[in-house]
Amino acid sequence: MAESAPSLKQTLAGRSLYLVGMMGSGKTSTGRPLAERLGYGFVDADAVIEQAAGCSIPQIFDSDGETGFRAIETQVLSAISQRHSLVVATGGGVVTRPENWGLLHHGIVIWLDVERQQLLERLRADDTARPLLQQQDPVAALDALLAERRPLYAEADLTVVIQNETPEQVADGVLQLLPTLLSDPKTRRRD
Template sequence: MSIVSSEKNRCIVLVGMPGSGKTTVGRDLAKRLGLRFVDTDHEIEARTGVKIPIIFEIEGEDGFRKRETQTLDDLTRESNMVLATGGGAVIRPENRALLRERAVVVFLSVPPPILWERTRHDRSRPLLQVSDPRGRLEELLKVRGPYYREVAHIIVEGGRGTPHAMVKLIEKELQALCEH
């Protein structure tokens, strides 16, 4: 039975904090399952022709979030896809509803110290360009953590294993969902 065979669960969506591995794990998962991979941030950049930090600079976070909602709405209508969302996609209630209703949502839960290690040199993350990016990560996780858990059908504890190990865990959990 195909993991994405039911009408309700047409695509697999990865959510989690910046640095949780959504893009890396998503690409590997899509390849293993023979599905298309899409990263919403890359899709927004392709649609606008502008990098995310520039969108934040010109339109602010609210302008970016509106674009993100439209992109999520469009993409979650498609099938046979693994979709990696931006870390803040779960902030808006309408996004949480779209994700929960239209996809199998996998939350990649990674501890803050590991997130910090993975993101501390990355200048392409607008919300982490502050005087205390480590504190900002912890602050964002406090706000977003409950939302990730709210939308998740599957929660995978990450950060210690390889992306391949996380993919295998996700596959196992997806198979278990299909059997129920």
Template sequence: MQQVSALRSRLGGRNLYLVGMMGAGKSTVGRPLAEQLGYGFVDADSTIEACSGRSISAIFAEDGERGFRAIETAVLNQIACRHSLVVATGGGIVTEAVNWGHMHQGLVLWLDPDRNVLLQRLREQPGGRPLLAGEGDPAARLDALLEARRPLYAQADVHLAITQETPEQVVSALLEAIAARLQAPGLGGSSRTANH
């Protein structure tokens, strides 16, 4: 508990932005991580839905991906004005360069589950994902998204590879990785990998 208190002090109110593919566990891990640190928790997708009065699927259907990304950036801009938050972002938030400007004001944490774990989670989750919907093989679409986004996610301050860890284990690993990152010189975009 004392270590977490010291870590919170060293963070100095900087927001923590969880990035990673859909199904990576950003919301599942974000809540207990925020609780441990005494931070607030924000789910960016839920905030987008609340602000727009529409579901993510409806925004994609009516405005397309470009329209969704514009709303997402506006919401992130509002979130970034606050402090002491753990923010679970949408999987594609990394595709807009302007979003990195907001997120690098805090620390960016990449949750990177094994591809097969990711696919299993997405198949088990109720409700479709707009970018995996449509014709063809969802696994092939997931692989294409992973290939396109991995270099973007790699700009995160912390990279946590995940296999079958519980959310509690992931939170512990993240706290360790954040502490190590804060001890490293500078807080630029260099990635620090933690494998557990």
């Protein structure tokens, strides 16, 4: 039987959960109900980046390029990682900078793995500006990002394969999987 959320919260001992995955994988939409069920705070790292920069992510890409954006992203992640008891929806490319992994591992890293075709459908249905897909062939751009990032996402502590589940169902699935992960001595709190 799965641990109840209050008991799981106690087992987590304040460790934050970092949701990683491709754009459109549902990190924000899953993160909110997951945080609510755990009694944790929720942080959308992209929203914090926009607040810190005083402009939108597409504007950051326009003025500073991806390199400038990634530098701000690392600074924001560093500040977030100083806090505890959070569910953090990260940006899709956070895994591409090795220094970010040290920050992510202050908590538990959970990969929301969505199959390519479903990602394409989700991204087509979403009007959010995605700077890395603003290319002549956005499908080829997505495929290139998937090829680059999938091995990096696979380094997460926990992988949740998503098919047609709602964000609430995905959050419940994470809650069911976490106790198994937490009972493994390799994942105990690193003090």
